[in-house]
Structure formats: C-alpha cells, structure tokens
Amino acid sequence: FLDGQGLYSPDDDVVILTVHNFNKEVMRSPQAWLVEFYNSWCGFCQRFAPSWKALATDVKGWSDLVRVAALDCSVDENAGLCRELEIMAYPTLRYFHENYQPGPQTLGVVVQKGDDVVSHRHFLIQRLVAEQTEGRGTMYPNLLPYIHSDISHLFDSTPVGTQYAFLIIEKPDTYLGAEVALDLHKTPSIVVRHTFSNNTGLLNNYAIGRLPTVMSVDRSNNYQLLASSGSRQEIKTVIANFLQNKHLRVTDESPKQEIFTGKWLDVEVPDMSSLIQERARQALKERIKLMGDVVFQMDLETALRYSLKHEIATVKMITGEKLQVLRDYLNILRKYFPFGRGGQLFLTELAMKASTEQVQGSDLAEVIRRAEQEDSQVFSSPQQWLACRGSSPSYRGYPCGLWKLFHYLTVNSAERNINNNRANPLEILDVMHGYVKNFFGCHDCSQHFQEMAAKREMRNVSSLDSSVLWLWMAHNEVNKRLSGDQTEDPEYPKYQFPLKERCPLCRNNNNTWNLVEVLRYLKHAYSNINVRYIGSD
Numbered sequence: 001f002l003d004g005q006g007l008y009s010p011d012d013d014v015v016i017l018t019v020h021n022f023n024k025e026v027m028r029s030p031q032a033w034l035v036e037f038y039n040s041w042c043g044f045c046q047r048f049a050p051s052w053k054a055l056a057t058d059v060k061g062w063s064d065l066v067r068v069a070a071l072d073c074s075v076d077e078n079a080g081l082c083r084e085l086e087i088m089a090y091p092t093l094r095y096f097h098e099n100y101q102p103g104p105q106t107l108g109v110v111v112q113k114g115d116d117v118v119s120h121r122h123f124l125i126q127r128l129v130a131e132q133t134e135g136r137g138t139m140y141p142n143l144l145p146y147i148h149s150d151i152s153h154l155f156d157s158t159p160v161g162t163q164y165a166f167l168i169i170e171k172p173d174t175y176l177g178a179e180v181a182l183d184l185h186k187t188p189s190i191v192v193r194h195t196f197s198n199n200t201g202l203l204n205n206y207a208i209g210r211l212p213t214v215m216s217v218d219r220s221n222n223y224q225l226l227a228s229s230g231s232r233q234e235i236k237t238v239i240a241n242f243l244q245n246k247h248l249r250v251t252d253e254s255p256k257q258e259i260f261t262g263k264w265l266d267v268e269v270p271d272m273s274s275l276i277q278e279r280a281r282q283a284l285k286e287r288i289k290l291m292g293d294v295v296f297q298m299d300l301e302t303a304l305r306y307s308l309k310h311e312i313a314t315v316k317m318i319t320g321e322k323l324q325v326l327r328d329y330l331n332i333l334r335k336y337f338p339f340g341r342g343g344q345l346f347l348t349e350l351a352m353k354a355s356t357e358q359v360q361g362s363d364l365a366e367v368i369r370r371a372e373q374e375d376s377q378v379f380s381s382p383q384q385w386l387a388c389r390g391s392s393p394s395y396r397g398y399p400c401g402l403w404k405l406f407h408y409l410t411v412n413s414a415e416r417n418i419n420n421n422r423a424n425p426l427e428i429l430d431v432m433h434g435y436v437k438n439f440f441g442c443h444d445c446s447q448h449f450q451e452m453a454a455k456r457e458m459r460n461v462s463s464l465d466s467s468v469l470w471l472w473m474a475h476n477e478v479n480k481r482l483s484g485d486q487t488e489d490p491e492y493p494k495y496q497f498p499l500k501e502r503c504p505l506c507r508n509n510n511n512t513w514n515l516v517e518v519l520r521y522l523k524h525a526y527s528n529i530n531v532r533y534i535g536s537d
C-alpha cells in the first residue's frame with residue numbers, strides 16, 4: 001500500500017531527482033538543469049508528463065549542456081527540499097544554470113510551461129538566449145542572433161579549426177537557428193548561427209527572398225545559398241549533405257549510455273511474498289467495495305498528514321492570508337476531525353504555532369515529525385490510502401482524500417450545530433475555498449474550484465445543510481468534467497454520486513435529484529459515527 005512512485009521511470013530520458021541526489025547533481029554542475037517539480041497525484045501533472053518525457057527525448061542530444069529532470073514533491077522525503085525551493089504550485093519548471101552555487105537563494109529561475117514538446121523546447125530556448133544575454137551559458141553554442149549585414153564576422157570567436165559557418169535566416173520569433181545550432185553543437189569544424197528577417201541589410205546584400213534560408217560560408221567568405229526548407233530536420237539534412245560533399249560528417253548522436261538494469265537472470269523467479277501480498281490487497285479491495293460509501297479513518301488521517309506536511313509545512317514562511325487560512329483550517333479540524341486526545345493535542349500545538357505573526361513551515365514540520373513518531377499516539381493508522389487507493393500510485397490518493405475530508409467536515413459541522421441558529425453556514429466552505437486557493441498544490445484544480453465557487457454562488461449558501469449539498473453538487477460537477485479524462489483511474493470511473501444502486505431514493509423518476517434524500521444519504525455516509533477503522537465492518 002505504499003505510495004510514492006512518481007510519474008517517470010528510469011526508462012524515460014527525464015532524469016529523476018530526489019532529495020538525495022538533487023544537490024549532488026544540480027549544484028556546481030557543468031551542465032544546466034531544467035527541473036519539473038511535480039506532484040504525482042495532480043491531474044495536471046499527469047497530463048503534463050508525456051510531453052515532458054517527449055521534451056527530454058527531443059533534446060537528448062543537448063544533455064551535455066542542459067539536463068531535463070523531474071522531482072516528485074509528493075514524496076515525503078522530498079517535502080523539505082520543495083519547501084526550501086518554495087515550490088507553491090505543480091508543476092513548476094525551474095532552470096538552474098551551470099555551476100549553480102548552493103546557498104540561501106538557490107531557487108533557480110522559473111521557466112514558462114508549454115503545452116507540447118514544441119512549446120516546451122521554445123520556452124527552454126528563450127531561457128538559454130536570456131542566459132547568454134546575461135553573460136552565462138558559455139557552454140552553449142552562440143544562440144544570440146547574428147547582427148551584421150555582411151558575412152565577414154561569422155567566424156569571429158570560433159575555434160581555429162572551424163571550416164564552415166552556416167547562417168540560418170528566419171522569421172522573427174522562430175527558433176530554427178537556435179535548435180539546429182544546439183542539435184549540431186557536437187559537430188567539429190562548423191559553427192551554426194542565425195539571424196532574423198529584420199536584418200534587412202543582410203537580406204538585401206545576399207538577395208535572400210524565401211525564409212528560412214540556409215547559407216554556407218567558408219573562411220574565405222565564399223558563400224552558397226543552400227536549398228531553403230522549413231523544418232529543423234530538413235535543415236539538418238541540408239547541412240549534413242553539404243558536409244558529406246566536403247568529406248565531413250555531422251555528429252549529433254549522444255554517446256550511448258549503458259544502463260545497468262540489474263536483469264542478468266534469464267528466468268524470472270516469482271517473489272512469493274509479493275504474490276501473497278497482492279492477493280491480500282485484492283481481497284481487501286473487494287471488501288472495501290462491498291462496504292459502499294463509507295469513510296475510513298485511515299483515509300482521513302492520510303489526507304490530513306499529506307495536507308499538513310506537503311502543502312502547509314512546505315511553505316517557507318506563512319504570513320498574511322495564508323496564515324489566516326491556516327488558523328481557520330486548524331480551528332475546524334480541532335472542532336470536527338475524528339481525533340483522540342493525542343490528535344487534539346497535536347492540532348492545538350500547531351494552532352499555537354500559527355497564532356504568532358508569522359510561522360515558518362519548518363517549525364510546523366518539526367511538530368508533525370514528532371507526531372509521526374510511533375509512540376506519539378496522534379495517528380491511529382499508517383500513512384496509507386484505503387478506499388482512496390488507486391489501481392496505480394498516480395491515481396486517486398490525495399485529491400480523493402481531500403474531497404472526503406471536506407465532505408466529512410461539512411456534514412459534521414451540520415450535525416453538531418443542528419440546534420445552533422447562530423452557526424455560520426459557510427464555516428467549512430469558506431475554509432475549504434481558502435485552503436484550495438492558498439495551499440492546494442494542483443494549480444489547475446484550484447483555479448477551477450475558485451471559478452466554480454463564484455459561478456455557483458458559494459457565498460450565498462445560507463444554511464449548514466445547504467453547504468453539505470453545495471459541496472456535493474460542486475464535486476459532481478468536477479466528476480462530470482473529468483469523466484473519461486486520461487487522469488481517470490480505469491478501475492474507478494467517475495460517476496454522479498451517489499450511485500443509483502446505493503441510494504435508489506436519491507433520484508426522482510424523471511432522473512432529477514431528490515435533494516432531501518441526497519442530504520440524508522450524505523449525512524449518513526459522512527457521519528462521525530460511520531467512520532470506519534480498518535478491520536471494523
């Protein structure tokens with residue numbers, strides 16, 4: 001039941017970073033690093049991963065200059081590092097230049113996210129050009145546009161053995177020249193430069209009409225307009241053919257790396273203990289399914305632990321609106337979370353920390369670390385998912401647990417304040433809104449939720465029962481949007497909650513909702529007395 005497998009595997013070209021190798025790899029490195037900080041449970045990160053892998057493969061030939069990497073902030077042991085690096089939204093892309101020095105300001109530079117491999121590559125090149133403008137990135141080929149109107153400066157500052165220069169003339173805001181220069185940077189005896197069509201002097205001097213154009217130039221300034229063509233690959237082929245005629249060869253292959261997989265046995269010996277564990281898991285899964293819409297203490301505690309450790313204590317310094325939201329969050333947890341005495345004392349200690357003008361995430365992390373020690377009697381269960389466990393580690397887990405936690409809180413606030421006319425109907429929803437806005441690591445989800453709160457007039461909710469129903473309705477709206485999405489766990493397809501067979505009365509004959517019955521069902525499913533411990537039926 002252990003989670004924590006990330007979205008990337010050693011078979012991908014993405015370098016997997018962790019707290020253990022981050023400093024060793026990234027700090028004082030001869031290469032630059034482009035690192036994605038992500039959360040394996042975040043749907044946006046899951047949708048992002050294929051294009052990130054594609055980028056790593058696409059620019060594999062540049063890996064002696066810049067490495068494409070990823071670090072999973074949802075893994076417990078990486079949380080402190082993500083806090084130090086002030087990663088507040090997922091995924092976040094940061095560029096760490098070559099020879100990056102460790103120190104208090106080792107945050108790297110944020111790089112814009114693209115939608116696909118092409119836009120990722122363009123944003124990376126924008127960063128590399130900025131690096132060279134700022135005087136770094138000297139290991140890269142010259143990526144700054146050639147500014148002269150004649151070709152006589154193409155060999156300036158090139159190594160003595162450079163025999164040919166290739167000048168790519170292209171439209172502004174295109175990246176072909178830089179891409180080809182990077183792709184061919186290992187080819188000895190050539191230099192690739194680019195200029196844009198707004199270098200009108202050069203265009204006029206050499207009668208260049210079509211774009212992009214590739215021009216070859218030798219040391220004696222003899223030049224030739226090579227066949228112009230559009231794509232990165234086509235231009236490389238043009239250059240390769242030219243060089244072949246001169247008995248030279250393009251070198252764009254990365255040196256082959258032998259990856260040791262550890263598989264030297266021809267026969268796979270089944271691990272009996274893992275087979276037995278797998279059977280036990282299947283049996284437990286079936287049992288949980290049969291139990292229906294019940295809430296497990298283990299899921300609530302695991303969600304709470306994750307939220308405190310990975311979303312709150314990862315903020316370096318909590319102040320202002322965030323601090324107020326934290327206080328309110330701890331306040332409702334102290335009122336309604338199904339904790340014993342140890343847990344109550346733990347929440348009180350956190351609340352005391354949060355009562356000062358500002359609180360450091362690391363101070364909270366220390367309180368949590370002590371609470372997680374075996375003899376502390378705060379948590380009743382190991383940090384594992386039960387009903388929120390997905391069919392693979394990247395499915396379900398934390399977002400499932402967070403929904404359940406807030407449904408549980410709305411229902412328990414309604415139950416406990418049944419005779420309290422003065423209770424605030426937004427007691428839980430306001431905190432959830434603040435939490436999702438300020439701490440929830442899935443940036444996309446947070447945006448959607450805030451938009452939905454505005455569109456569906458969350459602030460007009462006028463009773464605690466309506467707040468239970470508002471959250472149910474909001475969650476169903478998200479379920480509808482995500483039904484069939486690639487982030488959906490195939491074993492747990494999204495549906496409109498509750499299922500008809502679980503609550504036949506919840507739907508009217510015309511398939512509209514019977515809200516009185518839905519409320520009754522929610523109050524039962526998320527009631528305090530129905531919280532199950534593993535082993536209890």
Ligand code: FAD
Pocket residue numbers: 043044293388395396397399400401402403404407436444445446448449471472473474475476478479482487488489492493494496497
């Ligand atoms: P979940 O939707 O997480 O549901 C968990 C459990 O809650 C279910 O198993 C069921 O028992 C119960 N449940 C389901 N529906 C209801 C309901 N209507 N009322 C009461 N109980 C219910 N992912 C995105 O990709 N894009 C988003 O914009 C997005 N927004 C999110 C906003 C929030 C506030 C949260 C907490 C998560 C968001 N997610 C989003 C994640 C997404 O909603 C799911 O949590 C995730 O895909 C895991 O799905 P799941 O199958 O575990 O079921």
